[in-house]
Amino acid sequence: MGLIAEVLLLPFAPVRGSGWVMGQVLREAERIYYDPSAIRAELARLEERLEAGEITEEEFDSQEDELLDRLEAAMRRGTQSDDGTAR
Numbered sequence: 151m152g153l154i155a156e157v158l159l160l161p162f163a164p165v166r167g168s169g170w171v172m173g174q175v176l177r178e179a180e181r182i183y184y185d186p187s188a189i190r191a192e193l194a195r196l197e198e199r200l201e202a203g204e205i206t207e208e209e210f211d212s213q214e215d216e217l218l219d220r221l222e223a224a225m226r227r228g229t230q231s232d233d234g235t236a237r
Contacts, residue, residue, distance in 0.1 A: 184224040193217050 159166075182188060193214065200210040 184220065184227055186221060186224050186228075189217055189221045189224060193221075 196205075196210060196213055196217065199205045200207070205213075
């Protein structure tokens, strides 16, 4: 049955390949987005922008809250294994 299924599904191979590629891109984007060192670097740049007068205190607080939420989510993700169970 496996050979017959492969032959019948052969026209869909480009779609399956594209799906795999999109999944890989999504995983890499999430890895970068939730990388604690990248988030900490963004927090440092945000503070520099505040000190330089490029942004207001309100903008700083809003963006800082978003980054801290991301950092917290990253830490939670780091304490879970790939199957969603706690380590």
